[in-house]
Amino acid sequence: MTTKELTCVVCPMGCQITISLDEDGTVLSVEGNTCKRGDTYARNELTDPRRTLTSTVVILGGTDKLLPVKTDAPIPKKDLLRAREALRELTVTAPVACGDVLCTDFLGLGVSIVSGKTVEAC
Amino acid sequence: MIVIGGGPAGLAAAIEANKAGLPAEDILILERDREAGGILNQCIHAGFGLHHFGEELTGPEYAARFLEEAKARNIPCLTNTMALSLSEDRTVTFVSPTEGLSRVSADAIVLAMGCRERTRGALNIAGTRPAGIFTAGTAQRLVNIDGYLPGRKVVILGSGDIGLIMARRLTLEGAKVLRVCELMPYSGGLPRNLAQCLDDFGIPLYLSHTVVSISGKERVEGVTVAEVDENRRPIPGTEEYVPCDTLLLSVGLLPENELTREAGIALDPVTGGAVVDETMQTSLPGIFACGNVLHVHDLVDYVTEEAGRAGRSAAQFVLNGLDGTTRKTIPVKAFSGVRYVMPQLVHTDAEAPLTLFFRVDNNYRNKVLTVSADGEPVYQIKKRILVPGQMENVVLRSDALNRMKNASSVSVSLSDPDGKEGSR
Numbered sequence: 001m002t003t004k005e006l007t008c009v010v011c012p013m014g015c016q017i018t019i020s021l022d023e024d025g026t027v028l029s030v031e032g033n034t035c036k037r038g039d040t041y042a043r044n045e046l047t048d049p050r051r052t053l054t055s056t057v058v059i060l061g062g063t064d065k066l067l068p069v070k071t072d073a074p075i076p077k078k079d080l081l082r083a084r085e086a087l088r089e090l091t092v093t094a095p096v097a098c099g100d101v102l103c104t105d106f107l108g109l110g111v112s113i114v115s116g117k118t119v120e121a122c
Numbered sequence: 123m124i125v126i127g128g129g130p131a132g133l134a135a136a137i138e139a140n141k142a143g144l145p146a147e148d149i150l151i152l153e154r155d156r157e158a159g160g161i162l163n164q165c166i167h168a169g170f171g172l173h174h175f176g177e178e179l180t181g182p183e184y185a186a187r188f189l190e191e192a193k194a195r196n197i198p199c200l201t202n203t204m205a206l207s208l209s210e211d212r213t214v215t216f217v218s219p220t221e222g223l224s225r226v227s228a229d230a231i232v233l234a235m236g237c238r239e240r241t242r243g244a245l246n247i248a249g250t251r252p253a254g255i256f257t258a259g260t261a262q263r264l265v266n267i268d269g270y271l272p273g274r275k276v277v278i279l280g281s282g283d284i285g286l287i288m289a290r291r292l293t294l295e296g297a298k299v300l301r302v303c304e305l306m307p308y309s310g311g312l313p314r315n316l317a318q319c320l321d322d323f324g325i326p327l328y329l330s331h332t333v334v335s336i337s338g339k340e341r342v343e344g345v346t347v348a349e350v351d352e353n354r355r356p357i358p359g360t361e362e363y364v365p366c367d368t369l370l371l372s373v374g375l376l377p378e379n380e381l382t383r384e385a386g387i388a389l390d391p392v393t394g395g396a397v398v399d400e401t402m403q404t405s406l407p408g409i410f411a412c413g414n415v416l417h418v419h420d421l422v423d424y425v426t427e428e429a430g431r432a433g434r435s436a437a438q439f440v441l442n443g444l445d446g447t448t449r450k451t452i453p454v455k456a457f458s459g460v461r462y463v464m465p466q467l468v469h470t471d472a473e474a475p476l477t478l479f480f481r482v483d484n485n486y487r488n489k490v491l492t493v494s495a496d497g498e499p500v501y502q503i504k505k506r507i508l509v510p511g512q513m514e515n516v517v518l519r520s521d522a523l524n525r526m527k528n529a530s531s532v533s534v535s536l537s538d539p540d541g542k543e544g545s546r
């Protein structure tokens with residue numbers, strides 16, 4: 001049996017979770033989480049760790065120079081840097097409202113890029 | 123009612139005052155930036171609103187909810203407007219491009235000026251003063267609002283949340299974050315930020331380490347890092363030179379209380395903010411404080427809650443002339459292991475439930491938190507993990523409050539389950 005320690009990042013509580021695995025990697029137990037979401041997080045973390053990407057894109061003709069954006073769902077951790085680079089290709093024009101979808105099925109990852117702020121045209 | 127500062131605290135105070143019956147035209151928010159929203163505008167990462175909205179929002183998204191509500195309620199907000207002074211009789215002097223220099227007297231004032239970053243860490247470091255030294259918050263603004271990358275090879279001093287968030291942000295932007303050095307033997311940041319900002323990107327955290335000198339003439343060329351002993355003094359022989367072009371300082375936040383001090387409001391030397399009672403009223407009647415200007419918060423959700431209380435109290439003060447000073451208060455003090463408690467005063471007839479917020483002074487495991495009235499425990503709770511980076515709270519119900527009523531002072535302290543006080 002092996003154990004893995006990890007910090008749940010789902011909420012600011014940041015519970016310390018211990019996962020026990022048998023020889024062929026089957027999860028025997030998940031301990032230390034305060035809620036169900038921690039259990040799900042820990043199991044996913046072993047097979048398919050994902051994070052929400054937040055970043056900025058250039059916005060033209062607006063009161064701001066940059067528009068904060070995010071993926072509407074977590075993407076594989078290994079794709080974070082690649083996704084950030086790809087966002088540099090995305091330029092939007094004001095006005096944009098908070099919540100507007102700027103691009104769908106981003107990089108074929110099945111997520112959309114969503115605006116995180118309302119920026120008026122100037 | 124005048125609200126000084128249009129961050130999440132100021133916005134929530136104004137909205138709640140309006141909900142409590144104060145007409146929108148009797149409220150004025152003063153904000154020195156070109157837009158309201160406060161520090162949230164530059165915090166583009168997710169991690170806001172889990173308590174308040176039950177979903178994880180980015181800073182600008184969280185701010186947008188309050189900006190929209192304030193707008194829908196027609197609450198006036200003057201941007202590009204800086205409050206310059208505040209007097210005891212609740213007169214505010216401010217300057218703005220549209221109004222020029224103005225003086226306005228109000229029935230109630232809400233202080234919501236937020237924090238600014240400590241730079242002390244920089245002043246103590248030996249060596250040259252080249253370009254390339256930034257506070258983490260300044261770097262955050264440069265990257266997220268102005269679109270500039272402050273450097274390519276970065277060392278971060280201080281492991282507070284802003285430093286951790288910037289470690290990840292700069293990495294995503296293509297910079298190499300070489301290490302994060304923390305003077306203390308523990309990090310002041312949230313555990314989740316250590317995991318998702320450092321571990322995810324393989325950025326090493328050096329606990330009990332500091333930057334002892336900076337090299338470089340025009341631009342930072344490197345820093346010398348050393349381990350520190352238990353008295354936080356560098357240990358000779360542990361120095362290591364790290365070539366880099368940028369040093370970020372994330373060494374804490376300081377409540378911005380120049381106006382508060384000038385008005386003669388009593389300050390708490392530990393929090394750096396005003397002394398308040400549970401209605402958020404300061405030592406001057408009709409002047410209330412909330413958010414980071416009162417004490418540093420790690421979660422904006424608590425700022426919103428606290429500011430709501432300040433706004434409702436201020437509205438009541440204006441509408442009913444409710445003057446807390448005629449009611450008796452009891453001082454609430456922090457002891458063994460507890461660094462501070464907010465509020466610092468509680469009215470003898472305070473309404474239940476009453477929440478006391480506090481921070482501990484070190485990392486603790488399996489402790490008992492006790493609230494005592496004149497030495498007699500009125501409430502106890504076991505706490506599994508307590509860290510200085512996380513604001514904690516206890517909720518007192520009417521039975522505990524009844525037992526506090528006639529006390530001359532209330533204390534909040536940590537002890538071992540077996541009764542010993544204070545040890546780690």
Ligand SMILES: Cc1cc2nc3c(=O)[nH]c(=O)nc-3n(C[C@H](O)[C@H](O)[C@H](O)COP(=O)(O)OP(=O)(O)OC[C@H]3O[C@@H](n4cnc5c(N)ncnc54)[C@H](O)[C@@H]3O)c2cc1C
Pocket residue numbers: 126127128129130131132152153154155158159160161162165168169170171203204205206234235236237259262283284287378412413414415419420421422423425
């Ligand atoms: C980098 C960083 C990361 C954070 N990450 C998180 C997180 O992940 N999750 C979370 O929940 N919380 C987070 N927080 C905490 C949260 O953002 C703050 O607690 C919250 O923004 C504080 O709100 P405030 O209104 O008190 O202060 P601020 O947001 O600082 O607002 C104060 C406002 O007052 C204005 N002002 C100041 N002085 C004057 C004056 N004299 N006249 C007029 N206006 C004035 C300022 O311009 C500013 O807009 C983070 C904070 C920082 C700094």
Ligand code: SF4
Pocket residue numbers: 008009010011012013014015032033034035036037038039041
């Ligand atoms: S286990 Fe639940 S409570 Fe603990 S950090 Fe994860 S989501 Fe939060």
